[in-house]
Amino acid sequence: MKNRNRWIMLAAILLAIIAVALDYIQHPVVRTSGDTLDSIADEHEEGAPCSMDGMHAEEEDDEEEL
Amino acid sequence: MDSADTKPDIPLVAMTVPGLLLVSLFLNHAFAARSTILFLIGAGLGVTLFHASFGFAGGWRQFVRKQHGAAIRAQLLLLAGTSLLFFPVLGSVFPQIHANGAFGPVSVSVLVGAFMFGVGMQLGGGCGSGTLFTVGGGHVRMLITLAFFVVGTVVGSAHLPWWLALPNMGKVSLIETFGWLPALVLQALVLGVLYLVVARMERRRHGRLDSLGDAPQVRSLGRRLVFGPWPLGWGIAGLALLGLVTLLVAGHPWSITFAFGLWGTKIWSALGGDISGWSYWSSGYPAAALNRSVLADTTSLMNFGIIMGAVLAAGLAGRFAPPSRLKLNGVLTAILGGLLLGYGARLAFGCNIGGMLAGIASGSLHGWLWLFAGFIGTLWGVRLRTLFGMDPPAGERP
Secondary structure, eight states: OOOHHHHHHHHHHHHHHHHHHHHHHHSOOOOOTTOOTTTTTGGGGGSOTTSHHHHHHHHHHHHHHO | OOGGGSOOOHHHHHHHHHHHHHHHHHHHHHTOHHHHHHHHHHHHHHHHHHHTTOOSHHHHHHHHHHOOOHHHHHHHHHHHHHHHHHHHHHTTSSTTOOOOOOOOEEEHHHHHHHHHHHHHHHHHSOOHHHHHHHHHTTOHHHHHHHHHHHHHHHHHHHHHHHHHTSSEEEEOBHHHHHOHHHHHHHHHHHHHHHHHHHHHHHHHHHSSOOOSSOOOOOSOHHHHHHHOOOOHHHHHHHHHHHHHHHHHHHSSOOOOHHHHHHHHHHHHHHTTOOOTTOGGGTSHHHHHHHTSOGGGOHHHHHHHHHHHHHHHHHHHHTOSSOOOOOOHHHHHHHHHHHHHHHHHHHHTTSSIIIIIIHHHHTTBHHHHHHHHHHHHHHHHHHHHHHHTTSSOOTTSOO
């Protein structure tokens, strides 16, 4: 290893991988047989996550269901 | 050191390539092919950003301090090219394609947020995309900026309702107002005028324009494509095309900072923090994202891809984790800059990518407001860099 920064960065990446794995274990995906290319992240179709529409996308869907 | 003088970092590349493949296979198995594609698009963006050194913060600073305009001209061409690709899609020229733009309100919130972001990206040393690809490139200081970027986004999301209660015109779509073609022509004209202004100032100061198509001719075309460095022109083409693919696959434009708020709020919640009073996270997509794995969130997936793509590019260029020693003022400005970046991005409905690039390319007026306020913020940020000893006073050699 060339320098200390390399070890710091690799440790940070490892830590991030562990955090994502723990999060995944806590929130397992319930996958149905109908999962396709189009079925994931459908909630985004109302707008980008950063945008106004993205903030309310699923809320509007819920209202329609009610 | 020029990357032509360096050799590929074989151990790093040997770890990253299988890593990218393994994550792709896992996403395809556990989620869907769409997740894999979005992750790989992110990786492509990371390689492009790193090899072309396509940053917004440094480019704006170079222009403010020394009127070097190549990076800003490249960004204006990116805005024009992305608009050219987005407007027909968002204007329903292809009714079979279902995609939505990035819209934010024309509001005090966006004005203040983009100003804060402009200051923050100068102090923090990177914008939204710049922070991700420099972290992937192994810059330790940017890791601090990213950590506090996340903190700032979380605080911003908690305060957002208060800011949205201030004067707010709501969403203004140029495509809905004028039609996609007239709006595109109008936007191209404005971008063209800005390009000419920047070019004129650059030529007046330096007597010539820096080329967007040239990079040091030290390698053959094929080797440059793999190992870098890329000219800015390649960066423009890569980012515009991958931006279009993102729009078509995700159904919305590329964005970055929503994921930072999501990661931070998940961590805060896991540490026992109370988020029940934060209305931003209590309904809509944010609430749904909070109750799922981050791997189910498009923005997070793409951010992970960008970081891994940049790690790969840095390995290929032999420039991962350049040796540098952290100084106290570097740490403090990274903390302050990160907080401003995060808080500002949340108020402004996105960073330079999700707010400015995606906003303008979607024909949303808030994107133009972002550009204006972000540049004013940069003027202040550049002054503060001098005050904090990060740059020598203007006119002095570094």
